[in-house]
Amino acid sequence: MNYSKNGLHLTENFEGLRLTAYPDPATHGDPWTIGYGHTGAEVHQGMTITQEQAEEFLMQDVQKAVQTVNSKVHTDLTQNEFDALVDFVFNCGAGNFAGSTLLRKINAGDMEGAALEFEKWTHADGKVMAGLIKRRHAEAVLFLNELA
Numbered sequence: 001m002n003y004s005k006n007g008l009h010l011t012e013n014f015e016g017l018r019l020t021a022y023p024d025p026a027t028h029g030d031p032w033t034i035g036y037g038h039t040g041a042e043v044h045q046g047m048t049i050t051q052e053q054a055e056e057f058l059m060q061d062v063q064k065a066v067q068t069v070n071s072k073v074h075t076d077l078t079q080n081e082f083d084a085l086v087d088f089v090f091n092c093g094a095g096n097f098a099g100s101t102l103l104r105k106i107n108a109g110d111m112e113g114a115a116l117e118f119e120k121w122t123h124a125d126g127k128v129m130a131g132l133i134k135r136r137h138a139e140a141v142l143f144l145n146e147l148a
Helices: 005-015 051-070 081-094 094-098 101-107 111-120 130-143
Strands: 016-024 033-035
Touching: 005 051, 005 081, 016 094, 033 111, 051 081, 051 094, 081 094, 081 101, 081 111, 081 130, 094 101, 101 111, 111 130
Parallel strands: none
Antiparallel strands: 016 033
């Protein structure tokens, strides 16, 4: 499957656009982030990019999340379920998704149980983050097809 414009809007909305690198909100340091939530070895304090570069990073990062969802999910998904999962993987990482109960429930066909798993991913650096509570709720709502 491919990520829809609806899904991309979700990611852009929660990540926000910042053209100057900023520290991780939970650690106040590494990893440094820029654009729409892009991290990597090339991102460092004081770095600036253009909006076009931010969009390029976003598309590269989203494509990695799309590949992860397509390779790890072994059951049919609706577009909304897929979009919610891509946003989740974009934010939480492929490794976390691969070992998650969320993925196990999806592959077992337990979509309602899977939707309840989103709310368990609201911590960063051991702290509950208000932004993650809102993001996981939005992902769960989308996953349950309530925002068709």
